[in-house]
Amino acid sequence: MQKNFNRSYASLEEIFEFTDRFFATEDIEESIRLPVHFVMEELFTNMVKYNPENSNDILLNVDSANGTVTVTLTDYDVDAFDVTAARNVNINAPLERREPGGLGLHLIQKMVDTLEYDYADRKSTVTFTKRPG
Amino acid sequence: MFHIHFGDDGKIICTGRLDAAQCEKAQSFMDSVEEARIVDFSNLEYISSAGLGVLLKTQKRLAETGAGLKIINVNNHIHDVFRYSGFNAIFDIEPPGN
Numbered sequence: 475m476q477k478n479f480n481r482s483y484a485s486l487e488e489i490f491e492f493t494d495r496f497f498a499t500e501d502i503e504e505s506i507r508l509p510v511h512f513v514m515e516e517l518f519t520n521m522v523k524y525n526p527e528n529s530n531d532i533l534l535n536v537d538s539a540n541g542t543v544t545v546t547l548t549d550y551d552v553d554a555f556d557v558t559a560a561r562n563v564n565i566n567a568p569l570e571r572r573e574p575g576g577l578g579l580h581l582i583q584k585m586v587d588t589l590e591y592d593y594a595d596r597k598s599t600v601t602f603t604k605r606p607g
Numbered sequence: 608m609f610h611i612h613f614g615d616d617g618k619i620i621c622t623g624r625l626d627a628a629q630c631e632k633a634q635s636f637m638d639s640v641e642e643a644r645i646v647d648f649s650n651l652e653y654i655s656s657a658g659l660g661v662l663l664k665t666q667k668r669l670a671e672t673g674a675g676l677k678i679i680n681v682n683n684h685i686h687d688v689f690r691y692s693g694f695n696a697i698f699d700i701e702p703p704g705n
Binding site for chain 1: 624626628653655656661663667670684687688693696
């Protein structure tokens with residue numbers, strides 16, 4: 475199941491609704507619904523934030539097999555940005571040394587079971603999987 | 608959909624989903640908070656890293672006057688997000704039923 479979404483934070487509600495329809499149709503375990511939403515939002519908003527001048531839609535594909543959900547986001551005509559690269563985030567820093575931002579990619583790496591990045595012909599493709607349980 | 612308001616007892620009540628599209632509304636409200644407050648997440652289903660940014664910015668500002676936010680009734684998903692972020696060390700967080 476796939477659909478193009480406008481490159482805007484305003485697309486998030488539509489993305490979540492799209493995903494929830496898929497979850498209902500495929501009878502996906504409820505426990506992975508919010509983590510999948512979370513990772514989708516972080517990846518999608520990252521694409522929006524770092525390529526605001528790009529007018530291309532972002533393609534979202536959602537699939538499942540044996541309860542495991544696979545999500546792929548494809549972004550066209552963009553520079554490479556490897557979301558799988560290690561992030562230097564100190565989550566133990568005290569409040570006075572914490573600044574908003576920078577947590578998103580760290581968090582998705584905690585929540586997914588697999589995360590892959592591919593870049594070719596100025597096309598970024600990010601795929602993640604989430605297993606139930 | 609996201610909604611934020613002061614409850615009758617002075618708690619900050621958050622309802623719905625705090626995603627990147629809703630952060631401007633949340634930050635605008637939080638910028639008006641000038642003293643220690645309890646934030647009730649009983650009806651908040653979801654928070655993203657953008658929402659964490661709103662909470663962190665507010666906590667840092669309040670900490671300058673010795674105040675802070677206490678967050679209560681967080682669901683399992685939000686609790687995981689806080690734990691993976693290290694927010695459980697910089698916020699007073701209370702799970703449901705306490």
